[in-house]
Amino acid sequence: MATSTTAVSSLIESTSVQLGRIRVLKQGIQQFDEPQSSSPKVGPVVYWMFRDQRVRDNWALIHAVDQANRLNVPVAVAFNLFDQFLGAKARQLGFMLRGLQQVHREIEDTLQIPFFLFQGEAIDTIPSFLKECGASLLVTDFSPLRQVRAWKEEITKRVLDCVSIHEVDAHNIVPMWVASNKLEYGARTIRGKINNLLPDYLIEFPTLKTQIKNWDATNRFIDWGTLIENATSKGAEVPEIGWCEPGEVAARETLMGNKNGFLTARLKNYSTDRNNPLKPNGLSGLSPYLHFGQISAQRCALEARKLRKVNPQAVDAFLEELIVRRELSDNFCYYQPHYDSLQGAWEWARVTLVAHALDKREHIYTKEQLEKGQTADPLWNASQLEMVHHGKMHGFMRMYWAKKILEWTSSPQETLEIAIYLNDKYSIDGRDPNGYVGCMWSICGVHDQGWKERPVFGKIRYMNYAGCKRKFDVDGYIAYVKRLVGNTKKRKAETLLDSKVS
Ligand code: FAD
Ligand code: FO1
Numbered sequence: 001m002a003t004s005t006t007a008v009s010s011l012i013e014s015t016s017v018q019l020g021r022i023r024v025l026k027q028g029i030q031q032f033d034e035p036q037s038s039s040p041k042v043g044p045v046v047y048w049m050f051r052d053q054r055v056r057d058n059w060a061l062i063h064a065v066d067q068a069n070r071l072n073v074p075v076a077v078a079f080n081l082f083d084q085f086l087g088a089k090a091r092q093l094g095f096m097l098r099g100l101q102q103v104h105r106e107i108e109d110t111l112q113i114p115f116f117l118f119q120g121e122a123i124d125t126i127p128s129f130l131k132e133c134g135a136s137l138l139v140t141d142f143s144p145l146r147q148v149r150a151w152k153e154e155i156t157k158r159v160l161d162c163v164s165i166h167e168v169d170a171h172n173i174v175p176m177w178v179a180s181n182k183l184e185y186g187a188r189t190i191r192g193k194i195n196n197l198l199p200d201y202l203i204e205f206p207t208l209k210t211q212i213k214n215w216d217a218t219n220r221f222i223d224w225g226t227l228i229e230n231a232t233s234k235g236a237e238v239p240e241i242g243w244c245e246p247g248e249v250a251a252r253e254t255l256m257g258n259k260n261g262f263l264t265a266r267l268k269n270y271s272t273d274r275n276n277p278l279k280p281n282g283l284s285g286l287s288p289y290l291h292f293g294q295i296s297a298q299r300c301a302l303e304a305r306k307l308r309k310v311n312p313q314a315v316d317a318f319l320e321e322l323i324v325r326r327e328l329s330d331n332f333c334y335y336q337p338h339y340d341s342l343q344g345a346w347e348w349a350r351v352t353l354v355a356h357a358l359d360k361r362e363h364i365y366t367k368e369q370l371e372k373g374q375t376a377d378p379l380w381n382a383s384q385l386e387m388v389h390h391g392k393m394h395g396f397m398r399m400y401w402a403k404k405i406l407e408w409t410s411s412p413q414e415t416l417e418i419a420i421y422l423n424d425k426y427s428i429d430g431r432d433p434n435g436y437v438g439c440m441w442s443i444c445g446v447h448d449q450g451w452k453e454r455p456v457f458g459k460i461r462y463m464n465y466a467g468c469k470r471k472f473d474v475d476g477y478i479a480y481v482k483r484l485v486g487n488t489k490k491r492k493a494e495t496l497l498d499s500k501v502s
Helices: 005-014 059-071 089-111 122-135 145-159 187-200 224-234 248-256 260-275 287-291 295-303 310-333 348-356 367-371 376-388 393-408 412-426 431-446 465-471 474-501
Strands: 022-026 043-050 074-082 115-119 137-140 164-168
Touching: 022 145, 059 074, 059 137, 059 164, 059 474, 074 089, 074 122, 089 115, 089 224, 089 248, 115 122, 115 393, 122 145, 145 164, 145 224, 248 260, 248 287, 248 295, 248 412, 260 295, 260 310, 310 431, 348 431, 367 376, 367 412, 376 393, 376 412, 376 474, 393 412, 393 431, 412 431, 465 474
Parallel strands: 043 074, 043 137, 074 115, 137 164
Antiparallel strands: 022 164
């Protein structure tokens, strides 16, 4: 037996267009049918998809197909549905599964690539599938979250020696590990690094080649109806949302559809309206799609950049959020193992928060009171209800919302735990590096600076009701959320009635 170093490195070089986007997690050892044989046994390529749930503009899929064609073997896509993924409910699971149903249809019908769906723990299902199909290469996408990294480490240990594993950052425009090899202090320290690399990375995607060798036909029927029904009834406590259609097609429509696409109709007001919670359409509305990988950030940036001549301010502001802030979140979660706890804050922030932990609070609320939106602050309650019933809180309110929890709980660690619990439970885009960093920014000053010291907050940036009143029509927002919640409840009651009648 000989190691396949040469084979692997020539495979990687072959996709030079991907410039360091691929990391080799494991190099398989070649196997031969006969002891004297000079031609190694080469099995199929499997792409384990988890974060980048799309067919178009997907570097991991492009790499998997490319490798399969070079090795003259078939390729398949595998997805593992966990019994429990960080407390996801009907809202998130329904959105994800409906999107995956489209991936399944599209990938099998147009590319003739089989899609396998497994249920259980990926550390069991993926290695056993690789063994069963005799795979020689596993391609995966990338997430900086600890759970995903732990699965990958375990899978790397469990797969047979003959399997190579390639990890592709299909989520970031500049691959996370290329953008920076260390924990960055803030946007100002990573911005230049990313911007300098954009000419190499913000490029058009190559056309996905059809695969040369087809997978042997087997019965791969997936009962999506039952799967979705089971997942959504199990997580019915947080129901699905009706305003945001799942899937790649809807994602593109949100980005650039003729009717109300962000770039087509709404971009021009982005720099002025994006901090006004009364104008949710002032934001792109792309975060659910980006979170589940139903659209590529690179596609969003490529299309936005085309409009820079017409709307330079709006495009620059959007690209700052989409590229710099988003990639900074991945940087934080990857290089800071304590990305969701007080331990992950910088020294100055920990010191100031601890120094003010015993300051007298005007109100202390329990997690249950907060969850029900039962505080003395009608603005905060409105934002909480917007998240609970609508599934997406306006970006500006998210900052105020998290900071107020710091004022009303007895320790910053408890604040973080409550904020993350609520955000992950109710937000359609929760369980995302942006969510953990958003909470850490608001509560622990991550990627921010120290401000004038004051009770409870110490040097953490402060926000209050009066400041919001100066910025936007607070009463208008409260009334808007009241209407939103009323309409959502009405629709829910009608759906319930319809299902009883039929
Ligand atoms: P747009 O303004 O149109 O932005 C486009 C994209 O840029 C977003 O989809 C997102 O990918 C990225 N982006 C925008 N703002 C930020 C930011 N501050 N940091 C990093 N990336 C950003 N974002 C999530 O995706 N999931 C979350 O769970 C989440 N939780 C948050 C919690 C708190 C407490 C805070 C303060 C922020 C949170 N954010 C989260 C970041 C931000 O508020 C949302 O990304 C944004 O509101 C999503 O709406 P949009 O796509 O319409 O925004
Ligand atoms: N990815 C999976 O591979 N399997 C799942 O069952 C799964 C569920 C899930 C539920 C909610 C959610 O927000 C994301 C979910 N993901 C799932 C996607 C995913 O792995 C994450 O978005 C990334 O790891 C985050 O970086």
